[in-house]
Amino acid sequence: MSTQGKTQTPEKVTTQTVVEMKRKGERISMLTAYDFTMAGIVDRAGIDVILVGDSASNVMAGYETTVPMTLEHMIYHTSCVVRGVKRALVIADLPFMSYQVTAKEALISSGRMMKEAGAHAVKLEGGRTIAGTVRKIVDAGIPVMGHLGLTPQSIYKFGTYKVRAKEEQEAEELLEDARQLEEAGVFSIVLEKIPAALAKKVTESVSIPTIGIGAGADCDGQVLVTHDMLGLNKDFSPRFLRRYADLDKSMTDAVSNYIDDVKKGDFPNENERYN
Ligand code: KIV
Numbered sequence: 001m002s003t004q005g006k007t008q009t010p011e012k013v014t015t016q017t018v019v020e021m022k023r024k025g026e027r028i029s030m031l032t033a034y035d036f037t038m039a040g041i042v043d044r045a046g047i048d049v050i051l052v053g054d055s056a057s058n059v060m061a062g063y064e065t066t067v068p069m070t071l072e073h074m075i076y077h078t079s080c081v082v083r084g085v086k087r088a089l090v091i092a093d094l095p096f097m098s099y100q101v102t103a104k105e106a107l108i109s110s111g112r113m114m115k116e117a118g119a120h121a122v123k124l125e126g127g128r129t130i131a132g133t134v135r136k137i138v139d140a141g142i143p144v145m146g147h148l149g150l151t152p153q154s155i156y157k158f159g160t161y162k163v164r165a166k167e168e169q170e171a172e173e174l175l176e177d178a179r180q181l182e183e184a185g186v187f188s189i190v191l192e193k194i195p196a197a198l199a200k201k202v203t204e205s206v207s208i209p210t211i212g213i214g215a216g217a218d219c220d221g222q223v224l225v226t227h228d229m230l231g232l233n234k235d236f237s238p239r240f241l242r243r244y245a246d247l248d249k250s251m252t253d254a255v256s257n258y259i260d261d262v263k264k265g266d267f268p269n270e271n272e273r274y275n
Helices: 015-024 034-043 070-083 102-114 128-139 152-158 168-184 196-205 247-264
Strands: 030-034 049-052 088-095 122-125 143-148 186-190 210-213 221-224
Touching: 015 030, 015 088, 015 186, 034 049, 034 070, 049 152, 049 221, 070 088, 070 102, 088 102, 088 210, 102 128, 122 168, 122 196, 128 168, 168 196, 186 196, 196 210
Parallel strands: 030 049, 030 221, 049 088, 088 122, 122 143, 143 186, 186 210, 210 221
Antiparallel strands: none
């Protein structure tokens, strides 16, 4: 049948797609988005996975940590993103204290994220201590992504955002956490800010894809916060961050030019008015 004249619907990325990508040795690209417009941009550019991260707390709301984020906030951001996406897999972070108290509560939070926001999967921070909870969510038919290494929701426990698992014991524990998460049924694991050699070891030890942020080049995929890689956040310059644009400058210049034009009476001109 001819498809001429019809808009082609892109093939959607699923959790199975990313697992298959690891098997085929294809790298997985992942970025964050918290709103409809940004989600549409990164989706149309061809990103595989969009994470509605609770980094929205810092980036969108201006909080210092991710701790204040609520389930309602995350459902709102996720629903905005889902409406802007045609192809990418959309994963939503479960915020702090929406899954840690009981597995039942975690299941209810995950269910709301899927039903009310339209997420395709949820992400939880933690290792063996939440493996039982992960299993229950997965058993209910909800795909789960794990998150090990630097887990920002535990900032008050660790006290810093420094590299994790540099010592042998913590590295061994992280490796075991990854194995237990895989056994509990996660389809992928984010590895945040850990030594590259450890990330490589974890990646080789599990059959599900690892997605690194500050974890070196041997993970199966990479994730960055979109606002950081676009240069919208000048105050954040960790070693792992590569900036692909300087949107802070471009946007500031554009706004300055607009102000100048308005002040000079140059905007609007004859073509920018109705007669
Ligand atoms: O919240 C977030 O943006 C994240 C990524 C940094 C992995 O968890």
